[in-house]
Amino acid sequence: MSNPTTAWFNTLTASVQALGAASREYRMAERAAHHALWNTEPTRVFPVAGAVTGPQRNAVRPHHDALRQLRALHTEMHERTKTLYENAAEVYAHGAATALHSVLLGERPEYVELRRRGDSFVQPTAGLPDLRALLGEWAGSGRLATLREQVAERKHARAVVADFEFFEDLAGCVIPEWSHASDQAAGLADSAHAYGETAESALYFVFLTGRTPRDGGDGRR
Structure with a gap:
């Protein structure tokens, strides 16, 4: 017996959820990298002055050297995770907004469509759509507009x-x-992520209530 076909709104919802999950993962990684970098802040951590020498009588301060190398590593990690989080958050915002906009117009996309280059998604050139008129009296409409x-x-x-x-x-x-x-x-990144979460909530609202402009607000198609 063949497997039942997955409904379009399930795959679309999963697409938006996956974008949000990716953004949250990068956000946690960026926060962790920021904390690790703070732990090696020169104005906070004073290196132990003790030194050691080698066969060539070259003096090395082990603690100072450890802090220097760790700070370089943490700086690189923080910059990388910050970039990835910003990219993921913006794509989450655009992906959720695009999915919501399409559904509000009566369309049935199965997935969020995005282009990818290397390790990151290509940012859409267009701005986030203004959905206030289409969302009507949804309680979160004002917050979505402010975040936009x-x-x-x-x-x-x-x-x-x-x-x-x-x-x-x-x-x-x-x-x-x-x-x-x-x-x-x-x-x-934080504003874009918050927008994505709010747009995702609006998408759930539309699916649960069936309130789209092209079905008369009663869910009929």
Whole structure:
């Protein structure tokens, strides 16, 4: 006997859930890497001054050397996990929004479709859709709209930071615009992840209630 066909809304929901799970994994890894890096902060950990010598009478300070190497490793890990988390969170936001938008328009996509390059997904060039009109009176509509604005603002800030970082001679300068943009950009991943979670909740709401514009709100197709 053949296996029953999986309904399109189950595979679509699983796609969005998988994107959210991936984003959460990277978020935990980024948090762990940040904590590990903090543990080797020079202003917090003072190396033991003791030294040892080798056959060539070269002195080495073991604790200082350990902290230096560990800090380099943790810095690399933190930058890598931060990049992966930001990518996964943005893709989660776009994937959940795209799935929700399609269903609200009466479409039946089986999966979230994304392009991939290397170890990361290719970020969609379009911004997140404005779903307020389609969601109607759903309780989370306002929060979704606010998060959409936050993601857009933080993405703009990320672009500003990238422009400033292009000029290495500005690295030591204190520029108000760069400082503000850097603070804004730092929250991009968290805002995108929060948007993805809210859009995913909206998707469940639509599936459970059958309230889509093209079925009259009563679930008939």
